[in-house]
Structures are given as structure tokens and as C-alpha cells.
Amino acid sequence: MTRVAAVDCGTNSIRLLIADVTEDGTLRDVHREMRIVRLGEGVDATGEFAPAALNRTRAALTDYVDAMRTHGVSRVRMVATSAARDAGNRDDFFAMTSELLGTVQPGAVAEVITGTEEAALSFQGAVGELDWAAGPFVVVDLGGGSTEVVVGGAAGVTASFSANIGCVRLRERCLHSDPPTAEEIADARAVARDGLLQALRVVPVEGATTWVGVAGTMTTLAALAHGMTTYDADAIHLSRVGFDDLLRVCGDLIAMTYRQRAALGPMHEGRVDVIGGGAIIVEELARELRSRAGITELVVSEHDILDGIALSIA
16 A cells, blocks of 8 residues: 655645555545644735744644654645735745655645646545435535635536635635624625625536535534534534524624634634634525525535545555
8 A cells, every 4th residue: 555645735724634545546544634824824915924824834844744754654745725826925835845845755845736626636535435326516615715616426527616715815804803793794795705606607506416515614614513512523524414504503603702612612723713704605605505506405524635635646
């Protein structure tokens, strides 16, 4: 078996998967880890990575590289998404990743991938364990800086779009008060709706039958909807949330203060201030998918672009 490492560095978090690739082409997890580093903090306003954000990301990636060497990884691929596409000082980021990843695999460096490739990798990771008969699928990867909307089935992706909205961007642009004001929420809804409508003009969700959501906003909403007091990834993976429960949880989160959200058992401390923005995007998505495709529940997958990255180097 080949042991590979996948790193996904987004606007809000950096995540690691170390896995063995079995003879039948599936993955067997060795180690998964996630850290909130806020690499994209302030990029929307300044156009550059903040020095503190680069330092947080370096510290996390240093630990990830140590884990790769400990576990005997032979191949590594690191993907950088929305924040690295936007930052004017991205060369500093890439030099840092080359320095660290090169100790595991000479020449390795973070890649900025297109929205189309990001969508394809997310789709591959998200639906790999689902029955193709439940498709076509609409997969939504809701990140800090962008939201990928993908439609596909057994033959692969048929359409995708990367909308320039995410939980961090919405919070930084619109949600400044604690709790947010009605005007701020309305502004955030308008921004989310505009981004989603751009995506839905390109991605025909009308024929989809199953909505699959990935990434931290989706999994946290599922944990809250299921009444979990602590985060349980195994229980969340491939669980289903009806829209009544989903919209109730979203509405509660949007109206809460920072302290109230922080007190919720399944809530990661790094998501407390941004999950309200993510909840607004999910609300708008749920309403559009119910109206356009008759979908009434969300399936949540713990497997996502990380798994797609790992499979791409198997």
C-alpha cells in the first residue's frame, strides 16, 4: 500500500489527512487533523495575508510535516484555495510551503487550484461512499472564502461553480455587531443570495435528488441539529438533517451572541465568530434547493476535498 498525505489550506482552516491507499483504490485513514489558522483573515479588505496569519499557518504546517515523517508518508499534495488565489503577497506563502513540504517530498509546494478542480476533488471525496442510485447529487463545499456548488453522478461532475462567498467573507463584510443587527443580517443575505444565484445560473440543480454538504459549517450544523453535546465525527458522517431542523438551527445561530455560540458543546472555538455567516448561506441554499429541486433534507459528509486530494496522488 502507498501512504499519502493530503493538506487542504483554506481561508479559515488547514487540514491534514494521512491515509493508506488500498489495492482496490480506496483510502484507509491513518490520521486526520484540523486547525483554525485564519490564513485569509483580512484578505478581503487588504488584498494581502497578514504576517500573524502566515505565522499561524507555518506553525500548523510544521506540525503536519512532523506527522508525515513520523507516519512514513511517501507522497504529499497540498492544495490552497480561495485565500491564496486572492492575496498579493502569496509568494511568501508558497515559499514557506516549499520549504516545509520539501522535507517530505522534494519539490513539493502548495498548489492554487481552479474552482473547477476544487469542485471535482470535493465531489469525489464527498460521494464516494454513497449509493449512485441516490443521485444525481448536488455537493456544496462551504468554506471561509468561497462556496463550491457541484452537480454530478456516477459518470462524474457535470457542472460546477465556485461562488466568491463564505463564512469568513460574510462576517468581515456584513456581520459586525454582537449579536448582528437586522440590517446586517439583511445585507449578508443579499450578498449570499447574489453569490448563490450566480452559481445556480451555471449549475442546473433542478435534476438533483440528494444534497450533500461538506466542511465545518455543515458538520457543525448537523451536530447541533442532532442535539449532540460534544462533536462526534463518526455519528455525523452521512447523517441526515431535515430542513425544518436545519433552518431552526441556522436561525438560532444567526441571532445568538458570540458567548452563546461559544457555549454550544459541538462548536469549535475557531468557528464561533464566523458560523453565523455560514448559517445564512445554508439557509439560502436550503430554500433554493427546495424550490428548484424539491429537496427537503441535507446529507452531511465528513469526507470531502481532503479525500479527493489523497486519491489524486494514489
